[in-house]
Amino acid sequence: MKVEISKTYNPQEVESRWYGMWESKGYFRADAASTKHAFAIVMPPPNVTGSLHIGHMLNNTVQDVIVRRKRMQGFNTLWLPGMDHAGIATQWVVERELRTEGLSRHDLGREKFVARVWKWKEEYGGNILRQIRRIGSSCDWSRERFTLDEGLSLAVREVFVRLHEEGLIYRGKRLINWCPRCMSALSDLEVKPKSSESKLYHIKYPLKGSEGTSGEFVEVATTRPETMLGDTAIAVNPEDKRYKGFTGKIAVLPLVGREIPFIEDTAVDPKFGTGAVKVTPAHDLADFEMGQRHNLAQITVIGEDAKITAEGGVYQGMDRFAARKKVVEDLDAQGLLVKVEALTNNVGQCERCSTVVEPLISTQWFIRIKPLAEPAIRAVEDGRTKFVPPNRSNDYFEWMNNIRDWCISRQLWWGHRIPAWYCECGEVIVSRVDPEKCTKCGSSKLRQDQDMLDTWFSSGLWPFSTLGWPDQTEDLKTFYPGSLLVTGYDIIFFWVARMMMFGMKFMGDVPFRTVYITGMIRDAERQKMSKSKGNVVDPLEICDKYGTDAVRFAFARNAAPGKDLALSDSQLESYKFFATKIWNAARFMYQYVDDSDHLPTIEELRASNLTLVDRWILARLALATQEVRQSMEQYQLHEAARSIYRFFWDEFCSWYLEMIKLHPERSKPTLLFVFENALRLLHPFMPFITEELWQSIPHKGESIVIAPYPELESGAGDAASESDTEMIQDIITKVRNIRAEYLVDSKQKVIVRVATSDQRIIGLLKTAGDYIHKLAQVGEVVVVDRIAGDKLSAQAVAAGCTIEVPLAGLIDLAAEMTRLTKLRDKATKDRIVIEKQLSNPDVIARAPAEVIEEKRRQLADLEDQIRKLTAGIDRLN
Numbered sequence: 001m002k003v004e005i006s007k008t009y010n011p012q013e014v015e016s017r018w019y020g021m022w023e024s025k026g027y028f029r030a031d032a033a034s035t036k037h038a039f040a041i042v043m044p045p046p047n048v049t050g051s052l053h054i055g056h057m058l059n060n061t062v063q064d065v066i067v068r069r070k071r072m073q074g075f076n077t078l079w080l081p082g083m084d085h086a087g088i089a090t091q092w093v094v095e096r097e098l099r100t101e102g103l104s105r106h107d108l109g110r111e112k113f114v115a116r117v118w119k120w121k122e123e124y125g126g127n128i129l130r131q132i133r134r135i136g137s138s139c140d141w142s143r144e145r146f147t148l149d150e151g152l153s154l155a156v157r158e159v160f161v162r163l164h165e166e167g168l169i170y171r172g173k174r175l176i177n178w179c180p181r182c183m184s185a186l187s188d189l190e191v192k193p194k195s196s197e198s199k200l201y202h203i204k205y206p207l208k209g210s211e212g213t214s215g216e217f218v219e220v221a222t223t224r225p226e227t228m229l230g231d232t233a234i235a236v237n238p239e240d241k242r243y244k245g246f247t248g249k250i251a252v253l254p255l256v257g258r259e260i261p262f263i264e265d266t267a268v269d270p271k272f273g274t275g276a277v278k279v280t281p282a283h284d285l286a287d288f289e290m291g292q293r294h295n296l297a298q299i300t301v302i303g304e305d306a307k308i309t310a311e312g313g314v315y316q317g318m319d320r321f322a323a324r325k326k327v328v329e330d331l332d333a334q335g336l337l338v339k340v341e342a343l344t345n346n347v348g349q350c351e352r353c354s355t356v357v358e359p360l361i362s363t364q365w366f367i368r369i370k371p372l373a374e375p376a377i378r379a380v381e382d383g384r385t386k387f388v389p390p391n392r393s394n395d396y397f398e399w400m401n402n403i404r405d406w407c408i409s410r411q412l413w414w415g416h417r418i419p420a421w422y423c424e425c426g427e428v429i430v431s432r433v434d435p436e437k438c439t440k441c442g443s444s445k446l447r448q449d450q451d452m453l454d455t456w457f458s459s460g461l462w463p464f465s466t467l468g469w470p471d472q473t474e475d476l477k478t479f480y481p482g483s484l485l486v487t488g489y490d491i492i493f494f495w496v497a498r499m500m501m502f503g504m505k506f507m508g509d510v511p512f513r514t515v516y517i518t519g520m521i522r523d524a525e526r527q528k529m530s531k532s533k534g535n536v537v538d539p540l541e542i543c544d545k546y547g548t549d550a551v552r553f554a555f556a557r558n559a560a561p562g563k564d565l566a567l568s569d570s571q572l573e574s575y576k577f578f579a580t581k582i583w584n585a586a587r588f589m590y591q592y593v594d595d596s597d598h599l600p601t602i603e604e605l606r607a608s609n610l611t612l613v614d615r616w617i618l619a620r621l622a623l624a625t626q627e628v629r630q631s632m633e634q635y636q637l638h639e640a641a642r643s644i645y646r647f648f649w650d651e652f653c654s655w656y657l658e659m660i661k662l663h664p665e666r667s668k669p670t671l672l673f674v675f676e677n678a679l680r681l682l683h684p685f686m687p688f689i690t691e692e693l694w695q696s697i698p699h700k701g702e703s704i705v706i707a708p709y710p711e712l713e714s715g716a717g718d719a720a721s722e723s724d725t726e727m728i729q730d731i732i733t734k735v736r737n738i739r740a741e742y743l744v745d746s747k748q749k750v751i752v753r754v755a756t757s758d759q760r761i762i763g764l765l766k767t768a769g770d771y772i773h774k775l776a777q778v779g780e781v782v783v784v785d786r787i788a789g790d791k792l793s794a795q796a797v798a799a800g801c802t803i804e805v806p807l808a809g810l811i812d813l814a815a816e817m818t819r820l821t822k823l824r825d826k827a828t829k830d831r832i833v834i835e836k837q838l839s840n841p842d843v844i845a846r847a848p849a850e851v852i853e854e855k856r857r858q859l860a861d862l863e864d865q866i867r868k869l870t871a872g873i874d875r876l877n
């Protein structure tokens with residue numbers, strides 16, 4: 001029976017066919033009881049609110065290519081998918097929805113609000129997991145997890161209690177970042193610095209005993225004058241000679257009248273302003289630390305609502321920015337405002353809602369992080385976990401070595417609630433099970449802490465909580481430590497570092513052996529994608545347009561670890577064309593192959609009498625297989641993709657299929673063998689089209705997903721067959737070039753003279769000359785001692801010999817001269833224009849570097865053209 005696939009390649013049709021079958025057959029399921037080597041990846045859990053963006057597409061492509069190959073290699077693969085409850089992000093979405101109904105979460109109350117979020121999750125959440133299926137990700141969905149699952153919540157509680165028992169979790173008053181809109185503490189990482197046009201206000205602080213504008217004073221500078229209401233000292237550097245003898249003096253805080261001391265602290269930069277700085281321990285981190293060193297009072301003048309507190313006297317109740325204006329006006333009226341300068345500085349914003357963050361002193365829960373960080377630092381130092389590319393470990397060390405205690409409480413309602421209860425007697429109970437009575441006084445009037453844990457607390461446990469920890473499950477034994485983590489560099493601190501710390505602490509081993517850091521996807525001009533620029537690409541849209549396989553291949557082909565990649569339509573177009581080319585190769589095959597044909601083994605092929613080109617293609621297949629293995633072992637997916645592309649396109653389609661048109665029946669076994677192997681080699685990159693075509697040719701097994709990955713590393717070919725075939729190909733290419741250059745009619749056959757005395761070439765031209773006849777429209781190949789150098793002939797070097805194609809009678813001499821001369825004149829004109837541009841200093845100064853580069857390239861091309869045209873004209877003269 002003849003095999004049939006549709007005439008044209010239709011990605012949508014092909015891609016809708018297979019995923020359901022793969023999933024229902026259980027191919028993606030890991031087996032905890034298997035004796036095979038395990039290869040495990042946990043998917044970075046996307047937010048439950050998320051939908052697939054271009055970064056996910058890259059991240060998933062990388063993971064899927066690696067996992068599919070490992071699965072085909074016979075590993076017991078686990079790719080564990082799931083989602084993060086994303087505390088603040090999800091709460092924000094549901095609160096926004098409530099606002100459209102004129103409600104706030106407080107109108108609903110905690111319980112109803114949380115129920116509402118769960119309802120939202122069931123209805124709208126998890127869209128992203130459907131999209132992840134759609135792009136072919138071969139996850140084990142039977143093990144899908146959610147950070148708020150019962151099991152994972154149990155793990156969170158266990159970790160909290162254990163760390164608390166060991167004194168590594170504590171409750172304390174610290175200066176934290178506060179978002180007055182979200183009404184929640186933020187970790188340092190949730191504050192994004194935004195470059196802003198600010199003002200620097202210079203203010204006079206009179207010295208005690210000389211109040212009034214004429215007396216003695218010091219000048220301080222601040223961008224946040226409203227915080228002066230909470231100043232409790234003035235600090236100078238002990239080395240600063242200008243302030244020798246100031247210790248012991250007292251300043252009088254303007255507008256407030258509080259007396260504040262001078263202190264000396266080496267943290268003060270004598271070069272900033274006048275060298276004297278105001279100290280506000282309750283509203284600035286550096287000041288907070290300085291205040292602790294000098295036992296200064298902490299006076300909170302801005303509240304959680306960003307309004308001035310009672311401590312702010314007459315300013316009480318004003319919004320912080322209104323208060324800023326008023327404070328400045330009042331200082332000015334009293335003659336205490338020296339000057340105002342414009343200044344660009346970074347202002348911290350809430351990464352969720354962009355509200356300016358207010359540093360506040362607040363009672364929060366913290367993790368004492370240094371004892372956790374040390375083993376995690378050592379694990380990367382001694383290579384138990386490796387970064388790809390290796391230089392990304394520098395970011396990790398940099399952060400880990402300067403780590404601060406982690407504020408883990410969040411004033412949210414959605415997430416894991418802090419398992420701490422307060423008794424009226426003052427006792428704080430932290431417990432694995434909800435306590436009924438106070439352990440100290442026996443009272444049952446207990447109040448649970450209102451706060452939730454930072455989302456990253458539960459995601460930090462992801463590599464083992466998803467496998468059943470704290471129970472010692474089979475999954476945990478088999479799949480921990482994981483083999484690989486694939487993630488972006490933006491969450492090395494948020495996430496990778498925390499998984500490392502928790503993994504070392506609770507599992508006694510690293511959570512993964514390798515951390516693969518992906519780059520960022522940029523547009524064709526290498527610009528960052530952003531909504532404001534309007535250059536954001538929707539991954540599902542391009543999958544619809546070009547086919548998922550083509551998009552995956554484009555990503556893999558560009559995915560050098562840690563390097564940003566530029567995505568262009570022309571690239572996507574070319575990989576769609578690549579898929580089409582493979583499709584057409586299959587259609588060509590079906591002319592000769594039907595499903596009763598036998599798929600040979602390499603041994604059978606080796607034992608048979610293969611043609612020269614069969615031996616050649618087998619050697620090339622072996623080489624591609626070997627290159628793919630080497631590249632993939634180093635996680636260089638882009639190199640592997642390049643090898644496969646070159647093999648499929650240049651060698652298999654462009655040469656092999658053309659050359660065997662001379663003897664299709666004889667080459668059929670090799671053709672089948674090579675195509676079937678190449679599909680398996682390509683499968684991890686382009687899963688859909690490879691399954692479709694593999695199913696339509698003779699094959700062994702029920703799906704390419706679980707077929708073995710090709711391991712052929714030496715073909716039935718040999719060095720001699722390779723170089724012989726390449727010599728023939730070289731001659732064909734050169735003759736084709738000459739025909740094209742001189743516009744020889746495609747129906748006209750030409751004669752080729754080859755100047756050689758090399759017996760091997762002479763023999764080869766006899767046995768393999770037919771390929772030249774057929775593929776280059778050659779009537780006769782003649783071996784000569786040397787090239788006569790006919791005027792009307794074209795020459796080239798091919799296969800190490802000079803070859804000549806006589807052109808007399810094939811071209812119209814006069815017309816050809818005119819044509820070449822015209823072309824040369826045009827190229828010369830163009831060259832002059834570009835040379836002028838490049839010698840104009842204005843152009844050089846203004847134009848972007850890429851433009852200049854492009855011009856230089858054009859110039860080099862034109863010079864090359866002119867040289868060739870001149871040589872052609874000379875030959876005709």
Ligand SMILES: [Zn+2]
Nearest residue numbers: 179182350353
């Ligand atoms: Zn906020």
Ligand SMILES: [Zn+2]
Nearest residue numbers: 423425438441
């Ligand atoms: Zn009590």
